[in-house]
Amino acid sequence: MKRIEFNLPDSLYDALLERMQSDRTSCDHVVSTALSQCLGKPLHTLFQVSTSAALVEGLYQGAVRVSRLLRHGDFGLGTFIDLDGEMVVLEGVCYRVSSDGVVTSVDGDRLVPYAVVTRFSTEFAKTSQQFNTFSELVAVCDALRSSENVFFAFRVEGKFSFVKTRAMKAVPHGTGLKAASSVQEEFTFKDQEGTLVGLWSPGFAGSFSVPGYHFHFLSTDRKRGGHVLECRAVNVTIDGCAMHEMHVSLPETAEFLQADLSRDPSDDLTSAERNHER
Template sequence: MRDPSSRAQNPRNLAASRCRPQRRVDDACRRTWRCMMATRAASHHTLYQVSTATALVQGIYQGAVRVGTLREHGDLGLGTFENLDGEMVIVDGQFFQARSDGSVRECNDDVLSPFAVITRFAPDAAVTLTQDPDLSHLSSGFDRLRHSDNIFFALRVDGHFDYVHARAMCRTKEGVPLVEAAAVQPEFEFRDVEGTLVGFWTPEYAKALNVPGYHLHFVSADRTRGGHLLQCRGAGLRLQIQREGDYHIALPETEDFLKADLRRDPAADLAKAEGEKK
C-alpha cells in the first residue's frame, strides 16, 4: 500500500507547495504596483510653455503659437499676445485678452502668442481664507500648500475681491525691451468685483525660463475686466493648487528667437517689468 505521506514528500510536490504562496505574494505586488502607477498617472501634471522669459525680456514678441494650438495643452494659464498686445488669461478652457484699458475680450483660435504657459488643472489641494487677505496673505496661503521649492505649481483663486490693482501691456514694436514697454503700461483698479486669479509659482532656479515666484492674472466673473495682478484684497477667497510633475518648453522657430543672444540673466528686468511702477 502506498504511503499517504509520499505525495507530500515528493520533491516536485514540495516545490509546488512552496511556489504557490510565492505566486500569491508576486500577484499582490503586481496589483499594488498597478494601483500605484494608476494613481501616479492620475495625479501627474504637465506644464506646457512656449518660449522663455529671457526672450520676452529682450523684446522677442513675434507670435510663435496660435491660441488654437495652446488649447490642446490645457485649460488654465496665462501669457501675452503678439507685440505685447495685452495680457492672456486662460480660465476653464476659455482664452481671454485683457487689453490696455482694462477691458477683456475672448480670443479666437487664430490669435498669436509669443509667450504662454498652460496646464490641465485638477487641483491637489485647496483652502478657503477666512480673513480679508491681500496679495501677501494669498502668497502665504499658497506657501502653506506648496510642499517644495523645486517644482512648478499651478494656482487658482476664486471669490469676491474688494479691490484689484492690475495692469495690461500696450501693443508695442518688436525689439523694444520689456522694461521699456512696461514703463508706459497702463494700470487700473477694480472694486467690489467677483473674479478669478490664475497663474503659476516658478522655482528660483528657473528664472531664465519663467517668472520666478508667484505670477497671477485676473479676470472678472462677468469676463469684462482683467489684467496682470499687482495687488488685491478679498473676502473668503478659495485657493487651489496643483503640482506640476513635468515641464515642457516649446521653443519658437522665428528668426528673431533663433538669432537672439539669450545668455543674459533676466531676473532684474523681470522684477521691474512685473511689479508696480514706482
C-alpha cells in the same frame, strides 16, 4: 517615469504620427495626454511657449497658435504679439485683456509669443480665506506649497474687495520688457467676484520662466481683468496643484534662433512684475 511597449493598429499609429507632426511634440506627450483623458487621471504638465529671457530681450512675435495652446492646457496666462494685452486662460477659454481694459475671447488662429498653461485639477485647497495684501496671499500660497523645486498652479476664486491690475499695450518692435512695462496701463476694481489664475515657478527656472508668483485676474462677468499688482480678498477659496513635468515649445523664427539670450533676465523680470506706484 515608467517605460512600456505595446502594439498599435496602423490607423492609430498613423494618427499618432500626424498629431506629433502637427503639434510638433513628442510621442510620450501625445500618448500620456490621451491616457490621462481616457483614464480620468489628471496629468499636471506645464506647457510653455518661448522663454522669459526671450521676452526680456523684446522677442514678442507669434510662435504658437491659441488652438494648439489650448490642446495642452485649460488654465494659464501669457501675452500677445508685441505685448498687446494680457492673456488669461480659464476653463479652456483664452481671454485677452487689452490696454483699454476691454476683455474679449481669442480665436484659435491667433498666434502668441509667450504663454504658460496646464490642465488644472485640485490637489489641495484652503477655503474661506481672506487677506489684505498681495503679500498675504503669497504667504498663504507658500504654506500650501510642498516644495521649492517643482512648479505650482493656484486658482483663487471668490469675492475681492480690491484688485489692482495692469494691461500691457503694444510696443514698437525690439522694445525690451523693462522699457515696455514702464508704460503699462493700470486699473483698480472694487467689490468684484472673480478668479486669480496663478503660477509659481522655482528660482532655478529663472532663465526660461518667471520665477516666483505670477497672477492674472478675470472677473466672473468676464468684463475686467489683467496682471495682478495688488489685491484684497473678502472670502475666497484657494485651490492648487503641483506640476512635475514641463514642455517648452521654442520659436522657430530667425529672430529667436539668432538672438543672444545669455543675459540674466532676473532684474528686468522683477521690474516688469512689480507694482509701479504713481
